[in-house]
Amino acid sequence: xxxxxxxxxxxxxxxxxxxxxxxxxxxxxxxxxxxxxxxxxxxxxxxxxxxxxxxxxxxxxxxxxxxxxxxxxxxxxxxxxxxxxxxxxxxxxxxxxxxxxxxxxxxxxxxxxxxxxxxxxxxxxxxxxxxxxxxxxxxxxxxxxxxxxxxxxxxxxxxxxxxxxxxxxxxxxxxxxxxxxxxxxxxxxxxxxxxxxxxxxxxxxxxxxxxxxxxxxxxxxxxxxxxxxxxxxxxxxxxxx
Numbered sequence: 576x577x578x579x580x581x582x583x584x585x586x587x588x589x590x591x592x593x594x595x596x597x598x599x600x601x602x603x604x605x606x607x608x609x610x611x612x613x614x615x616x617x618x619x620x621x622x623x624x625x626x627x628x629x630x631x632x633x634x635x636x637x638x639x640x641x642x643x644x645x646x647x648x649x650x651x652x653x654x655x656x657x658x659x660x661x662x663x664x665x666x667x668x669x670x671x672x673x674x675x676x677x678x679x680x681x682x683x684x685x686x687x688x689x690x691x692x693x694x695x696x697x698x699x700x701x702x703x704x705x706x707x708x709x710x711x712x713x714x715x716x717x718x719x720x721x722x723x724x725x726x727x728x729x730x731x732x733x734x735x736x737x738x739x740x741x742x743x744x745x746x747x748x749x750x751x752x753x754x755x756x757x758x759x760x761x762x763x764x765x766x767x768x769x770x771x772x773x774x775x776x777x778x779x780x781x782x783x784x785x786x787x788x789x790x791x792x793x794x795x796x797x798x799x800x801x802x803x804x805x806x807x808x809x810x811x812x813x814x815x816x
Contacts, residue, residue, distance in 0.1 A: 576600045576640055578627050578682050579652030581608040583752040584701065587776050588649055593617045600640045602627070603652075627652045627678030628670075634685050641689050647783070648686040649699040650679050655717050655758070668716055675720035676727075683731050683742075690740045697741040699783055700728050704748045704796045709804045725789075732788060741786040748796035750775045768795045 579585040580601030589601050590613065600621030601609070614620060621640050625632035627650070637645065654674045663671070683698050690696030706721030708714060725744055732742035749755065749766040756763045763769060770793060782790035791797045 576602065576621075576637065576645065576647070576686075577649045577651060578602045578633070579650060579701075581606060581622075583651070583754055584750060584772060584775060584779070585649070585651035586610075586613075587772050588651070588779065589613075589620070591776060591780055592647075593620060600636070602633070602636055626674075627682060628673035630681040630685075633678075633681055637685050637689065641686075644693055645686060645689045645696060647697050647699065648682060649701075649783075650682050651701045652678060653701065653703075653721075655703075655754075663716060671716055671720055675717075676723045679724055680727060683727065687731065687735055687740065690735070691738055695739050697743065697783065697786060698728075698731060698735070699743045699745065700724055701745045701747070701779075702728070704746055704791070704800055706746065707791070707797070707800045707804075728789075741788075743782055743787055744789045745779050745782060746789060746791040747775055747778070748793050767799070768793045 577585050577589050577599070580589045581603030585601065585603075586609075589599050592599050598619065598621075599617075600623060602623045602625050603609075604624065604626050606622050606624045609622060614622075623632075623636035623640070625636055627633060652674060654671045679700055683700075686696070686698060690698075702724040703717070703721040705715070705718040706725045708718050708722075710719065710722075725746065728742050728744040735742060747770070749763065749769045751763055751769050751771050755766070759766070775792075778790060778792045
């Protein structure tokens with residue numbers, strides 16, 4: 576099951592696992608975004624219209640899909656705004672928290688309950704390289720929410736490891752998705768170390784197959800963030816992200 580699987584990386588992952596012959600379900604707020612040709616090619620694909628922040632709807636979808644068992648849950652759903660945290664209005668800030676933090680926790684809580692009965696399975700969440708940034712004045716709410724995603728994954732991993740359930744945290748840099756292009760006036764080519772969806776998919780599927788604890792890519796962005804975290808506080812304070 577892929578929560579946030581109707582577009583972008585989530586949809587690419589769905590197509591990948593469908594091609595391997597897996598039984599796949601995708602969840603999203605707008606199922607009309609699904610390519611009709613995908614449904615024609617894979618008529619057995621499951622599709623659930625829901626908001627990850629709606630725990631009851633998410634529980635119903637997981638119960639419906641996981642009758643024979645749930646091997647893999649991937650959460651790609653997330654909100655991002657090109658706006659510093661202090662400029663977000665209260666409703667938008669709350670929406671980001673409900674999607675990026677509490678929604679992920681709901682999904683992991685519900686799916687892990689199923690997997691604990693099986694004593695097997697894997698949980699996967701898409702975080703962001705921004706989540707590796709240390710907190711600093713001017714840092715965005717998005718960065719803080721993605722730090723929480725990484726922390727949640729670490730907590731679930733520790734709790735579920737004794738029961739043969741893996742938790743994989745995907746920590747990507749910039750991926751050239753339609754959403755990123757839309758946020759950058761149709762062109763994201765100026766983003767540093769930009770990856771194609773195909774390149775990102777290769778990293779993600781390999782990390783999932785190997786049941787890695789954490790997959791951070793590209794390496795250039797990882798080093799860039801590490802260097803930024805080493806800057807003196809006054810310099811970091813001058814940078815808004």
